Amino acid sequence: MKTYDWVVVGGGLVGAALSYELASKKFSVLLLEQHSTPENATRYSYGGIAYWSGTTPLTRQLCQEGIEIHRNLSAELDSETQFRELDLLLLIAQGSDPQxxxxxxxxxxxxxxxxxxxxxxxxxxxxxxxxxxxxxxxxHGNVAPDLLVKAYTQAFTRAGGTLQIAQVTALKESQGQVTVTTTAENYAAANVAVCTGGMSRNLLKTAHVTVPCxxxxxxxxxxxxxxxxxxxxxxxxxxxxxxxxxxxxxxxxxxxxxxxxxxxxxxxxxxxxxxxxxxxxxxxxxxxxxxxxxxxxxxxxxxxxxxxxxxxxxxxxxxxxxxxxxxxxxxSGDRLPLIGPVPEHNHLHIFAGFSNPFAILPPLAKRFANCMTGKQDELIAQLSPGRFA
The missing domain is CATH 3.30.9.10 (D-Amino Acid Oxidase, subunit A, domain 2)
Known part of the structure; x- marks a missing residue:
């Protein structure tokens, strides 16, 4: 059974970006996605980058970092994301008070x-x-969601990462590592990041973990x-x-x-x-x-x-x-994502619950990967699932 530094579960925007950033830090990374043609939230999203929408110091900083990344991301990943900025129209229906x-x-x-x-x-x-x-x-910013994920995934494999198409059926943490069971074979990892969006809750239950996702x-x-x-x-x-x-x-x-x-x-x-x-x-x-x-x-x-x-x-x-x-x-319960190890499971991480993913995910993936090299980041700490404990 091959062992990796990280196994990332879920190949949508979250998993692809996180895998790329971890591989760029020279971790050995396996990205597992169950569908060769994804049917996830990224696939059917609008691809909108609401960088204007921050309402707190934390979300404003992430939105600003996010739009700066997107403006240069096609060049960084060496692949077209179809980034553009266009007018967003927020319609006020008849009968509502515009003021x-x-x-x-x-x-x-x-x-x-x-x-x-x-x-x-x-x-x-x-x-x-x-x-x-x-x-x-x-x-308002906008990208083609499928092209953005493709760009991240291709850059991930060029950085030395491994992509496998397989459905993860169970997770088990013991003795400082996590065993990942799939429909094809099993893998071992020093750390696992669950990036399966709406399925994160059910997948983590296989490890007897309940999260407010x-x-x-x-x-x-x-x-x-x-x-x-x-x-x-x-x-x-x-x-x-x-x-x-x-x-x-x-x-x-x-x-x-x-x-x-x-x-x-x-x-x-x-x-x-x-x-x-x-x-x-x-x-x-x-x-x-x-x-x-x-x-x-x-x-x-x-x-x-x-x-x-x-x-x-x-x-x-x-x-x-x-x-x-x-x-x-x-x-999540507070519109902020859940990022980091789940309580009492230091090797089992969640990366899910994004209400504004295309704006804030790219900087969060970079920041998280930096944290995993030993650098402290108070912003990442604020998004820990432990805040709901």
């Missing part, structure tokens, strides 16, 4: 500017003028490349997802997550859309806090609901050809 909504954004590092409905439609001609009272706008079922529609041209990234100004996560992540709700038949909070629909450089559009999204990762949902009804909601604001997108998809999105 009140604007006030709720004043604490951000770069507060968005208020536009009247006509100016918003100038920025995005596909908007339905009658559906909005106003909009907020701010510059939860998940939503995120549902969206992806179109093929289309002739319709969306100029901006469009989202609602009054998003419901973070409020739902805060409710579902409350301490008193923890027992519900131990059951497989619960819906911890009512589902929400935040209508939005992004078009990538290649012409594909992602339209979303519904989020559900179903405690069973394999819970059944009515895909046809979900797709109809998404199309109807987005169609109110962007009528040209309502009937575009496209396929419904679902993935799991991890979150």
């Amino acid at each position: 009140k909504v604007t006030a709720s954004y004043r604490g951000f590092a770069i507060p968005p500017s208020l536009l009247d409905a006509e100016a918003a439609c100038d920025l995005e001609p596909l908007l339905n003028r009658e559906a909005i009272a106003a909009a907020l706008t701010v510059r 939860y998940f939503t079922h995120a549902e969206l529609i992806e179109t093929p490349s289309v002739d319709v041209k969306l100029q901006a990234l469009v989202m609602p100004a009054e998003t419901q997802r973070f409020q739902m996560e805060a409710e579902a992540g409350k301490l008193e709700k923890a027992p519900l997550w131990e059951q497989q038949t619960q819906e911890v909070a009512p589902p929400i629909l935040d209508p939005g859309a992004i078009q990538f450089v290649d012409g594909r559009i992602r339209i979303g999204q519904i989020s559900r806090t179903l405690t069973n990762p394999q819970a059944q949902v009515d895909a046809a009804q979900s797709e109809a609901d998404i199309r109807a909601a987005v169609g109110q604001f962007l009528p040209a997108l309502k009937d575009l050809p496209g396929n419904w998809h679902r993935c799991l999105v991890a979150f």
